[in-house]
Amino acid sequence: MQSPVLVALDYAEEAAALALAEKLSPDLCRLKVGKELFTRCGPGLVQRLQAMGFEIFLDLKFHDIPTTVAGAVRAAADLGVWMVNVHASGGRRMMEAAVAALEGYPAPPLLIAVTVLTSMSDEDLAELGYQESALQRVQRLAALAANSGVAGVVCSAMEAPALRRERGEDFVLVTPGIRLAGDAAGDQRRVVTPAAARELGADYLVIGRSITASSDPLAALERVHEEWAKGRP
Numbered sequence: 530m531q532s533p534v535l536v537a538l539d540y541a542e543e544a545a546a547l548a549l550a551e552k553l554s555p556d557l558c559r560l561k562v563g564k565e566l567f568t569r570c571g572p573g574l575v576q577r578l579q580a581m582g583f584e585i586f587l588d589l590k591f592h593d594i595p596t597t598v599a600g601a602v603r604a605a606a607d608l609g610v611w612m613v614n615v616h617a618s619g620g621r622r623m624m625e626a627a628v629a630a631l632e633g634y635p636a637p638p639l640l641i642a643v644t645v646l647t648s649m650s651d652e653d654l655a656e657l658g659y660q661e662s663a664l665q666r667v668q669r670l671a672a673l674a675a676n677s678g679v680a681g682v683v684c685s686a687m688e689a690p691a692l693r694r695e696r697g698e699d700f701v702l703v704t705p706g707i708r709l710a711g712d713a714a715g716d717q718r719r720v721v722t723p724a725a726a727r728e729l730g731a732d733y734l735v736i737g738r739s740i741t742a743s744s745d746p747l748a749a750l751e752r753v754h755e756e757w758a759k760g761r762p
């Protein structure tokens with residue numbers, strides 16, 4: 530496996546995203562381009578980051594009718610991204626359409642389904658009318674994703690042990706809500722350190738502000754790697 534660290538480029542301007550990328554290295558991380566940056570800068574920025582040697586996680590969390598999501602996933606594959614995601618709550622037919630859309634690509638992106646956002650707590654879910662805890666809902670959505678042919682899920686590392694047990698070693702677990710010790714959680718609710726995430730069974734860490742808000746992003750990235758190494762089971 531190449532670097533397990535996926536750095537979230539949550540910026541409003543291309544220049545800021547490129548400046549951060551210049552400070553990092555494709556040997557140490559992959560880059561995540563999400564809704565804000567992609568809406569502002571589009572595929573051109575993804576291509577510029579790829580030209581710098583970075584593999585890209587296109588985090589647009591597609592959630593729509595099956596035909597629309599299939600087309601969006603194909604567009605991501607045509608852009609040559611390494612990972613793309615959809616919302617598991619779009620349901621089985623939507624996820625199956627996304628899987629089918631990638632058939633025939635020689636090197637398709639890893640297709641991942643978002644379960645319960647790491648910014649959500651059990652109380653937030655109750656307010657939406659769900660009777661389940663975050664863990665139970667993640668387990669339900671991960672099972673549906675796996676049965677729909679999706680390679681893995683986005684979840685909090687808190688749910689990783691249960692998913693590893695239930696879904697096996699090959700099911701990919703991508704875990705945001707990661708903070709270096711001492712950093713503010715901000716809007717995140719289910720938060721874990723890099724070492725704990727690895728111990729709990731994560732395959733990939735998504736980490737934004739602990740690196741991007743640091744005065745020395747490369748040093749912060751190196752600290753994430755040191756912590757990840759400590760968490761080796």
Ligand SMILES: O=C(O)c1cc(=O)[nH]c(=O)n1[C@@H]1O[C@H](COP(=O)(O)O)[C@@H](O)[C@H]1O
Binds near residue numbers: 539647707737738
């Ligand atoms: O799909 C994601 O990447 C994602 C899913 C999720 O449940 N929670 C979550 O925080 N993310 C993303 O992960 C990143 C976390 O950023 P920080 O909270 O700054 O580390 C953001 O870019 C989010 O969009």
